[in-house]
Amino acid sequence: MRSTSLIKRIALAALVVTAASCGGSDDSNSRQRNSAIAEPTITRAVVGFAPEKIVIDADGNAYVMSTQSTKIPKITPNGDVLPWGDLDIDPVDIDIDENGNVYALTTSDDTTVLTKFRKDGLVDYTLIAPTKLDRLAVASSQFAVAALRGANAPVSFDLANGGTVTMIWDEFGDVGKDLVGGSAAIVGVRRDQNDVMVRRLPMGGMQRVQTCPGMTDATVTSSGKVHVVCNQSQLLVVIDDKDEPVTFPLAFGLPYAVDVLNDISYVTSVTAEKVFTIDAQGVTQELFATDKDPLDIAVNASGVVAVANSGSETVTIYTPASSAGGTFEQMPALSAPEFGDVTASAYGFSTPIMNYDNNQMYMATATAGIASIDSTGVVVVTGLSPDETAAVTVTVERPGYSSAESTRAGSSLKAALTYVFGEVTPTVDGFTVPILNYSPVWETKVGLNPDTANAALDPDTGLLTITDLSAGQEATVDVYSIRRGYMNGVSTVTGRAAEATQTPEPTEDDQQTGEPLEEVSGNEVPQTDTSSNTTLNTTATTVSDMTTSTIGAEQTQGVPAVTIAANNTTVAAVPAAAIQDSVPVVVATGTKEIACDDACVDALLAYVGSNSGTVTASVGGGAAVPVAKGKPTVLATGDEDTSIAFTVTADDGTESVVNVPVVQAKDTAGAGAPAETADSGSRSTPWILWVIIVLVVLLILLVLLRRKKSNSAAN
Structure with a gap:
């Protein structure tokens, strides 16, 4: 919501302060002076009494009344205060029709008089109603309604047919705080509940539309929209011709009076002593400053605004630049917005x-x-x-x-590259993990937790090496991919260093025999199940404010690049037969990767009956990896039997899942002898057995020694 001070930019050269007088300038001279206006102007005129109601005609002339004066003066846009209408008793309300005729309502005892003034200030006719009324709503030059606050049974004036006066709308009931009109509706408020009551013309039923605590003013547009000011709740309620309300909170204090032009509400603020505009989207803008207690406002079709300032006994008239010739085509044009870089x-x-x-x-x-x-x-x-x-x-x-x-x-930025990781391999002081879709054209940065660890990236292979971890310590690595014109990508991988080698504590028997403890061989180091230590989380994001170190083409000082020796495993390919007939793909023992090349992608698309689409692959229920033609996609399968689930999305949005089993070939080397497993070293003779053997040997030697001594003694 925007609240600005437009008055600072308004030319105040035309500010006029005059006392009520009989003199003044004619309308033609006024228009000549207005024709020179290049900026909106504000005119302030002193009227000599506290104005309570104000109306404005098409030429920008304002007419005000007070319950303390029988005079209805005319104030020109230049600030001239002219004597105009005169009444026998003080009026209680005035209104104006579309032809510029002003109507005044006076009341005495149980009689109300409606007086119609022509544009020259002379009385056209008077109508008498046998009841007390104090609110006037002129719907048009054909029809008007008057009512008494706090009473029922409003009165209609048929202005087109000799001024027929009719008592109507008994069911209008508790009409209370206000009654206003327009060319399409009459609006009242129930005093007991502060409900906005709307009656559509001609003579439609009464409709409760909105609760409006402290309604101070309302107006009805020619299109049938009702604009209501709720003073206590500081709301502007706009009700369309279907009686559907929209509520706009008002940011300024004590909103009071409202008028409307081209769906823009002009609202006065008693505390701010200013006029604000509120457009159809609820955007608020300060228009100009008034004097004390701006209790009523009127706007004509040319955008001239007149405000009755009761507290200062003045009238403020805001004349936009468009009033120079009276047509909007002559308004000065605003400068078109000029844009900077995108x-x-x-x-x-x-x-x-x-x-x-x-x-x-x-x-x-x-x-x-x-x-x-x-x-x-x-x-x-x-x-x-x-x-x-x-x-x-x-x-x-x-x-x-x-x-x-x-x-x-x-x-917008192009899509991010989110790195996909292969299998995590523990090392003595950390772990390694390959980035399967690594591209050197992207800058790579990492965030480490703990930040005491270090990272290095092989710029050729995309192998990420984490070091400076203690035995068994876990680390989480956020790997960022950055490239100009693209969104930043981040992928997260978690791994841990290998567990430390454990040496058994010596027992009592070991100390007695004095035999050294057998050290655990290197092949007995417990192997970490890396599949359970790896988590992948790939999202497009912005690099966070964590500690990062640049790796890749610009290696962090002291962290060398890690080179991987070529392994001896082969990369198998997914044949078309496995896709068409779900035939298991048998791969050589030790093969940890399997590729889906162009033939594989074509076979998948053909299998679902499509010429094009997108393909992703999930190995063993893991994260889905995009598969595309032009570059074979290598999938890490591990060294156990598993399966690959291909998800094929055709251009029409149809998704199909193709499951391809993967089976490791059995090693027949050694004439069918079972292959030695990784933990075969753990089956070596236990040390306690060696202790027993030594004790048995000693016992045998002791027995032999005693026999020898016995034989010697016998001889």
Whole structure:
């Protein structure tokens, strides 16, 4: 919501303060002076009494009344106060019709008189109603309604047929705080519940539309919209011709009076002593300053605004530049928005308005996504797909000026590259993990937890090496992919260093025999199940403010690149037969990777009856990996039997899942002898057995020694 001080930019050269007098200038001279106006002007006129109601005609002349004066003066747009209408008793309300005829309502005892004044100030006729009334609503030159606050049974005046007076609407009931009119409806308020009551013309039923605590004013437009000010709740309620309300909160204090032009509400603020405009979207803008207690407001079709300031006994008239010739075609044009550079962002773009003026209203629309303008004049478009282009049009408006607009096109950032990781391999002080879709054209950065660890990336193979971990310590690595014109990508992998080698504590028997403990051989180091230690989380994001170290083409000092020796395993391929007939793919023992090449992709598309589409692969229920033609996609399968689930999405959106089993071939080497497993070293003779053997040998030697001594003694 924008609240600005437009009065600072208004030329005040035409500010006029005059006392009520009989003299003044004619309308032709006024128009000649107005024709030189290049900027909106504000005129302040002293009327000599506290004005309570004000109306305005097509020429910008205002007419005011007070319950303390029988005079109805005419105030020109230049501030001239002219004697005009005169009544026998003080009026209680006035209104004006579409032809500029002014109607005044006076009341005495149980009689009410409606007086019609012609444009020259002379009385045309009077109508008498045999009841007390104090609220007047002129719907048109053909029809008017009057009512008494706090009473029922309003009175209608048939202005077209000799001024017939009719008592109507007994069911109107508790009409209380106000009664206003327009060319399409009469509006009242139930005093007991502060409910807005609307009766559509001609003579439609009464409709409760909205609760409005402290309703102070309302107006009805020719299109049937009702604009109501709720003083206590600081709301503007707009009710359409179907009696559907829309509520706009008002940011200024004590809103009081309202009038409408071209769906823009002009509302006075008693505390701010200003006039604000509220457009159909609820955007608020300060228009000009008034005097004390602006209790009523009127706006004509040319945008001339008149305000009755009861507390200062003045009238303020705001004349827009368009009044120079009386037509909107002669309004000065606003400068079209001028845009700065377009900055692409994730799912959108932004561009500044270089000639932004917060005294003006700006609206933005886009051909795709959602467009908005912030308080500094930056146009922001959001909600686009990656690499999507949209055109945004910005329209600038200001009362008294013709609007202008400009259009600028922009695009969002391209989709991020999110790294896909292979199998995590523990090392003595960390672990290694390959980036399967690594590309050196992307800058790579990492965030480490703990930050005491270090990372290095082989720029040729994409192997990521984490070091400086203690035995069994876990580390989480966020790997960022960065490239100009693209969104930043981040993928997360977790791994841990190998567990430390454990040496058994010596027992009592070991100490007695004095035999050294057998050290655990290297092949007895417990192997970590890396599949359970690996988590993948790939999302498109912005690099967070964590500690990062650049790796890749620019290695972090002290962290050398790690080179992987070529392994002896082969990369198998998924044949078409396995896709068509679900035949298991038998791979050589030790093969940990299997590829889906162009023939594989074609076979998958043919299997679902499509010529094109997208393919992803999930190994053993793991994360889905995109598969595309042009570069074989290598999938890590491990060294056990598993399966690959291919998801094929055809161009029409149909998804199909193709499961391909993978079976490891059995090793027949050694004439059928079972292959030695990785933990075969753990089956070596236990040390306790060696202790027993030594004890047995010692016992045998002891027995033999005693026999020898016995034989010697016998001889």
